[in-house]
Amino acid sequence: MTGPDLFKGHVLSKGHAAPSVPMSAGQQVLQASGLTRRFGGLIAVNNVSFEVRRGEIFGLIGPNGAGKTTLFNLMTGLTPPSSGTLTFGGQDITGFAPHRVAGLGIGRTFQNIRLFKVLSALENVKIAQHARTHAGLTQGLTGRDRAEERLVDERAWALLDLVGLAGRAGEEAGNFSYGDQRRLEIARALATQPQVLLLDEPAAGMNTSEKGELTSFIRRVRGEYDLTVMVIEHHVPLVMNLCDRVAVLNFGELIAVGDPASVQKDPKVIEAYLGG
Amino acid sequence: MDFLQTYGFLIVTMLQQGLLGLSLYFPLMAGQLSLASPGFYALGGYIAAIMLTAPQFAGWRDALGSWIFPVTWLFSALASAVLGVIVGVPALRLRGIYLALATIAFVQILQVLSLNLSITGGAVGLFAIPQAFGFVDRWQYIWIFLPTVIVVLLFAHRLQGSRVGRAFRAIREDELAADAMGIPPTRYKVLAFVIGAVLAGVVGAMSAPFLNTWNARQGTFDASIAFLAYTLIGGSRSMWGPLLGGALLASLPELLRSLADWRLVINGLVLVVASLYLPQGIVGALGRLRRKAPPQRPVTPSTPALGDTP
Numbered sequence: 001m002t003g004p005d006l007f008k009g010h011v012l013s014k015g016h017a018a019p020s021v022p023m024s025a026g027q028q029v030l031q032a033s034g035l036t037r038r039f040g041g042l043i044a045v046n047n048v049s050f051e052v053r054r055g056e057i058f059g060l061i062g063p064n065g066a067g068k069t070t071l072f073n074l075m076t077g078l079t080p081p082s083s084g085t086l087t088f089g090g091q092d093i094t095g096f097a098p099h100r101v102a103g104l105g106i107g108r109t110f111q112n113i114r115l116f117k118v119l120s121a122l123e124n125v126k127i128a129q130h131a132r133t134h135a136g137l138t139q140g141l142t143g144r145d146r147a148e149e150r151l152v153d154e155r156a157w158a159l160l161d162l163v164g165l166a167g168r169a170g171e172e173a174g175n176f177s178y179g180d181q182r183r184l185e186i187a188r189a190l191a192t193q194p195q196v197l198l199l200d201e202p203a204a205g206m207n208t209s210e211k212g213e214l215t216s217f218i219r220r221v222r223g224e225y226d227l228t229v230m231v232i233e234h235h236v237p238l239v240m241n242l243c244d245r246v247a248v249l250n251f252g253e254l255i256a257v258g259d260p261a262s263v264q265k266d267p268k269v270i271e272a273y274l275g276g
Numbered sequence: 277m278d279f280l281q282t283y284g285f286l287i288v289t290m291l292q293q294g295l296l297g298l299s300l301y302f303p304l305m306a307g308q309l310s311l312a313s314p315g316f317y318a319l320g321g322y323i324a325a326i327m328l329t330a331p332q333f334a335g336w337r338d339a340l341g342s343w344i345f346p347v348t349w350l351f352s353a354l355a356s357a358v359l360g361v362i363v364g365v366p367a368l369r370l371r372g373i374y375l376a377l378a379t380i381a382f383v384q385i386l387q388v389l390s391l392n393l394s395i396t397g398g399a400v401g402l403f404a405i406p407q408a409f410g411f412v413d414r415w416q417y418i419w420i421f422l423p424t425v426i427v428v429l430l431f432a433h434r435l436q437g438s439r440v441g442r443a444f445r446a447i448r449e450d451e452l453a454a455d456a457m458g459i460p461p462t463r464y465k466v467l468a469f470v471i472g473a474v475l476a477g478v479v480g481a482m483s484a485p486f487l488n489t490w491n492a493r494q495g496t497f498d499a500s501i502a503f504l505a506y507t508l509i510g511g512s513r514s515m516w517g518p519l520l521g522g523a524l525l526a527s528l529p530e531l532l533r534s535l536a537d538w539r540l541v542i543n544g545l546v547l548v549v550a551s552l553y554l555p556q557g558i559v560g561a562l563g564r565l566r567r568k569a570p571p572q573r574p575v576t577p578s579t580p581a582l583g584d585t586p
Contacts, residue, residue, distance in 0.1 A: 076456055102458035114456075116449040122571050127446045131458030133439055137467070140438025141431065148439070153574050170570035192458050 029054045029196055029228050030106075035074055035084035037067075044070040046252040047084070052196070057222060057229045059243030059260070061236070063272060066249040068232045069111050072198050075230075076108050077101040088196070103131040107194030109185040111201045111232070117174030121165055121184055124173050125156040128191035159187040162221070178205040186217075190225065197221075199231040203238055211235060215242045240264065248272065284415020286530050291421040292483055293526035296499075297506030297518030298428055299476040304512045305441070306468035307448030308368060311500035312379035313476040315386040318495025319359065320352035320480025325402040325490040326395060327351065345408045348481045356477025360470035368465040380500055390492045401491025408485040417486045424482065425519070428475060432515040444468055509550045511557020520559055 030052040037045040045067045052058045060068050073079040075086060077098040085094045088104060096104075107128075116124050129152050135145035160166040163183040168176070173184055182202055189197055199218070203211045215238060222229050233239045239246060240260040248256040248263060250272040256263050263269055280287075296313055303310040327333045327348045337344050367378045390396040397403075408420060435441045443464045446454035451461050484490045502525070510521025528546065532539035554561045 078452065078456065097460070098452075098455040099458050099460045102456055108456060110453070110456075114450055114453040116446055116453065119445060119449060120571065123442065123445070127442045127454070127459070128457040130439065130443055130446075135439045137435075137438075137440050140440050141434045143434075145438060149437075150574060152439070157573055166573070169573070170568065188457065 027054050028052065029089060030075070030230075031087045032071075032075070033085050033087075035071070035086065036082045037070055037074055037079060038082045043252050045074060045081075045249075048249070048252075048254045049084075050247055050254060050257055052228060052230060053245075054228055055222070055226070056244040057218065057231065057242055059239045059246040060230060060232045060249065061234070061239055061246060062249035065251075067252040068249055069200055070252075071249065072108065072200055072230075072232065075101075076106055076198065099131065102192050102194075105193070105195035106198065107189035107192040107196070108198040109182070109189050109200055109202060111204070113178075113181045113185055115173040115181055115185055115188065118172055120170050121160060121173050121176070122156050122169040124184060124188050125159050125191045126152050128188045129155060129193075132193050155191065159191055160184075162190070163187040163217075179207075179210050182206070186221075190221065194227065196228045196230065199229065199233075201232050201234065203233060203235055211238055214238075218242060236264075280415040281413070284413065284418065286527060288415060288417045288421055288486065290523035290526045291418070291425050292479060292486070293502075293506065294519040294522035295421065295425060295428060295479045296476060296503050297510060297522030298432070298515065299472045299479065300503050300507050301432070301512065301515055301518040302472035302475065303465075303468045304507065305435075305448065306444040306465050307451070308465055308469060309372065309376045309504075310367075310379045310469055310472060311376050311504060312363065312367075312382050312469075313472060313503050314495040314497075314499035315379075315383040316356045316360070316473040316476035317480040317483070317499070318383075318386055318390060318490075318492075320349075320356060320477030321484040321487075321490045321494055322390060322396050322402070322480075323352045323355055323477075324348035324481035324484040325405050328405050328485065329402055330395075342409050345485070348484075349478050352477040352481035353474045356473045357470050360473030361466060364466040364469040364473075365462075368462065368469060380497060383495055383497060383500055387492050387495055390495070397491065399492065401489055401493075402484075403489040405485050405488055405490065407488075408482075411485075414486065417482075420482050420486075424479070429515060429519070436515075440464070440467070505547055507557070509547065509554070509557055511554075511559035511561075511563075513556060514559045514563060517557045517559040521557065524558075 028051040032051070033049045035045055035048045036043065048071060060071065062068055070079060074081045077096050077100065080095050085092060087093065088106060091104070093101060093104065116127065119127070133148050133152060135148050139145040157166055157169065160169050163186060165180060165184055165187070173181065176184060182205070186199065186202065202218070203214050206214060218229060218231070219242070221227060231239075231243065243260055245258060246260050246263045247254055248266070248269050255268045255272060256266045258266075296317060299313040299316070300310065327336065327344065336347070340347055363382055367375060367382070370378050391399055408417070411417065443454070443459045446457065446459055447461050447464055455461050480494070503522075506521035506525055507518045508521070509525060510519065511517030525543070528543055529539055532542055535542065550557070
């Protein structure tokens with residue numbers, strides 16, 4: 001069971017899927033305006049404004065310490081912004097707790113992989129379906145969650161299929177290779193049934209051929225699940241090849257946004273990368 | 277019946293302490309080290325003792341007969357749940373050792389209150405609590421505690437396999453990642469805490485008639501440490517761990533009675549050896565010997581195919 005029907009039409013997704021705001025292609029899904037985050041005297045993210053359009057793959061690049069991961073944390077509620085606003089599908093979600101953001105339909109992976117390491121791959125993917133299911137304590141105890149549990153199980157297996165890990169469903173996530181852990185994290189993020197998927201350095205630790213596979217994988221997933229993807233990546237060729245648009249952060253400030261070719265030629269970007 | 281006459285009290289005590297070990301296990305399922313159980317245990321016991329001895333409740337006792345005992349359990353459960361939420365919501369903002377300290381403080385506060393209130397009998401406590409269901413022998417409490425152990429184990433087993441149990445595990449492994457995956461950590465931490473509180477409260481209500489008297493020595497810092505030792509020795513990652521740890525440690529002083537004062541030394545040695553060589557407890561160590569069967573993929577012909585959906 002792979003393909004676009006994985007979630008759609010499922011008994012559970014009726015009324016429980018992320019509230020989808022009617023948006024046609026090219027419309028903005030996410031809008032950040034004036035997002036700022038200070039840590040003491042350090043301004044990690046400084047007055048950053050941008051918008052992400054529905055269905056695009058939006059790259060976020062910049063030198064180490066530019067504030068990319070902090071920006072992701074601001075967007076997913078892990079770090080509250082010092083100022084600025086964030087809207088998702090027209091709704092102001094500034095300051096929302098992470099689980100609310102996830103529930104609304106923004107899923108993510110982590111730069112420093114945060115799988116539930118001692119739990120099995122299957123369980124990792126089951127856990128992430130939490131916001132899309134609703135069996136409470138009493139249903140769980142009385143067995144009235146059986147239908148839901150079966151679907152959770154089916155979806156989890158289908159997602160493991162998608163990332164090629166179904167054969168190792170019972171193994172502890174912490175035992176997987178670096179690349180496999182990154183794949184499993186993507187499966188786990190997809191299990192939250194996001195509209196927007198934030199990938200924090202998904203290619204880190206992968207070799208060249210794996211990076212190539214990742215590119216086509218992200219494209220495929222975007223198409224099949226009707227996703228908008230935002231990706232932090234250091235590997236410039238991958239970004240240029242994968243992304244529809246790219247934003248460049250440097251010292252917490254957004255210095256360029258645009259299609260990969262023009263951003264690459266931007267003098268400010270060249271300066272940021274080569275030092276000035 | 278000679279065996280029960282001799283060891284009945286010990287067996288019931290082992291079951292009772294096993295249950296109290298389990299009351300720490302539920303918060304631990306969600307990664308929360310709470311030492312509040314003795315507080316709820318004392319509270320439950322006081323509620324039962326008051327309902328079973330106070331003249332104000334004489335009417336209830338006459339009307340309910342033996343049903344008064346389950347009613348005391350119910351009231352203790354309700355009171356523990358309410359107090360659990362009141363204490364849990366602020367306390368569970370704390371993590372790790374700070375939560376443990378806050379819950380110890382909670383136990384101390386309840387102890388001081390019970391020493392000073394007249395309804396709890398002050399320092400003397402409450403005594404002459406009638407035997408449950410007209411039991412004439414202590415071992416007969418096995419008919420209360422054994423079914424309770426079975427019910428709690430079944431409860432824990434079902435819980436573990438459910439959505440709520442998965443949320444607990446996710447929070448235990450990585451609270452931040454769980455949050456980012458859509459699980460509200462505070463709600464589930466409070467739930468896990470309250471389940472443990474209710475269990476401790478009910479065990480207290482069951483224990484008041486069993487022990488015949490109830491006083492401020494029932495909910496102490498020492499008990500917090502004892503319950504913690506149950507989970508450390510038995511293992512905190514399986515429901516069998518705290519049960520086994522509680523039963524084992526409750527039986528040690530009795531089994532080593534012939535050693536007189538040396539038994540405390542042995543007790544201490546067991547603790548030290550267990551924490552050095554069995555970091556995951558006895559059940560954790562045994563669990564590593566057993567290979568887990570790989571999960572079975574469901575056979576699902578019912579999967580909606582492409583274009584099948586309305």
